[in-house]
Every structure is written in C-alpha cells, then in structure tokens.
Amino acid sequence: MKNRFSASQRGYSLVEISVVLAVMGLLTGAVSVGKDMIQQAEHHKISQKFVMAWKQVYDQYYQRTGVVLGDNQVAPTYMIAGAEAYLAYGDGSVAGVPQNYLQTGRRICHGQGYQQNSVGVGDKQLANQDLHWLADRIGLRMPPGRAEGSEDRYIYEDTNGNPVELQVCFQWNIDRTISGAGNVMVLRGLTPDMARMLDALIDGRPDALEGRFRQQNAYTNESQPSSQRPGHEWLANNTYAIGTQTPTALDIGENQGEDRVMLVTAHWIMDQ
DSSP: OOOOSOHHHHSOOHHHHHHHHHHHHHHHHHHHHHHHHHHHHHHHHHIIIIIHHHHHHHHHHHHHHSSOTTOOSSSOOSSTTGGGOEESSTTOOSOOSGGGEESOSOEEESSOOSOTTBTBSOOOOEEEEEHHHHHHHTTOOOOOOSSTTOTTEEEEEOTTSOEEEEEEEEEEEOTTBTTOSEEEEEEEEEOHHHHHHHHHHHHSSOOTTSSSEEEOOSSBTTTOGGGGSSOOOOSOOTTSBTTOSSOOSSSOOOOOTTSOBOOEEEEEEOOO
C-alpha cells in the first residue's frame, strides 16, 4: 500500500525546525537563568535569616548584659572573650587595658568547625567559652541555622552545586589589624561570590580591605603598607578550587565544573 502522504507533508519545513530549535534554546536559557535566580534568592535568605540574625543576637547580648559577648560583667574590657583575659599588672599600677592584657583575641565559636587556616589564613585560637552557652545563659533565641544544636552553622550550595557549611564566630582584633580593629563577627566558609554579595549589602560596595565588612588577613597594616590604599578586590574568585594556596581576584584558576569552589573568611566589624 502506498503512503498517501507526500514528502513535504511527512517532513518538517526549515521554518518549523528553526522554531523548534529556538524554543529549545529559550527553555535551556530559562533553566540556566532560573538556577542563578534561585541561588541569588538563597544568598539573600542567608544574609537576612542567618548573618543579620546573628548580628541581632550579638546586639541583644550587649543590651541585656551591658558588656560584649564573653566579657566580664564585673570588670568589663569591651573585648569579646574579655573574661578570659587578665592584667599583666594586677595592682593596676599601669594604665591602659588592651595592651596590658594577655590571652586577648581568642575566637568564640561552637566547636572548631573548619580546621585552622583552612578557609583563609589568620584564624585565632579558640576561646574557652562556647557561643551557644553564652546565648542560652541569658535566654537569647538563636537563629534556626543548620539544625537544632547547630544554630551557628548554615548549609548552602556553591556555584558548582556542592554543599558548603557557613560558620559564625566572634573575636576581638588588635589595633593595626588589616581586616579591622575591635570586635568583629567572623564568617568562615564563604564562597567568593557570597562574600562579595554580603560586602556590597553591608558596605554599599565590595572592598576586601575597606569598610565594615572585610576579608580576613593574617598581617598588620605595618607589614603590608599597600593595604592602606583604597580599592581592593577580594583575593579569590569562583574559578579557584578549594585548597588553592595563592588565589587572586583577577586570575583564572583551574576549578572544574564538578570541583568544590574555594572558601574565604570575612570579618564584620560590630557596632560595640
């Protein structure tokens, strides 16, 4: 039996094929854009429900106790974890607080989290005080975080789809610290794009060494005079894989599509 349809009726015209390909291209592009929008929405969720929420916890601790996190209420030092410090001159014969205290600058966390200097050099030693215990002691409600008992952590995905854990801590930085002197929130486990987004949100524009939100730095401004020049990009980007020793802002790393994106640590200078 002969096929009663002609060749032109059985096939598709070039116009129809072009339309189908165009629709497929639009759908593919929509999926890609949709993924980027979902990730951007997740970043804003982290900033509002985790990072900003922990800033509120820090401020509420100060309002309820009259001292900063981990300080001594009887003999305040205005330093985070100041309760663990002590005067080198116990008789009070020498004036001044920070320069005469020992064991200052220790980091208050809930557990070690990332190994020291594994997400940016310059990590401080852990304090003997626990972040959760300090909040629970005065009845502060912590953000939901990753799960019950892990309120100081948050799980999100890097641009390659790999899970990343963000950890919040607090510490006091000595004067001349490039990432900011005084009391700071420490955010460990930020992808470079996440760090830049938070920097722009807090400071108005991203700058690694200026403003209230900066990249953790292990050196002082005396040892790195160039740090005092305005306009520094974050020394990392999403083309670098985790474990890269010398990342830069502008160079291209060897991060493959399935690799874990490198992570950085940031310091957010607190208001008190």
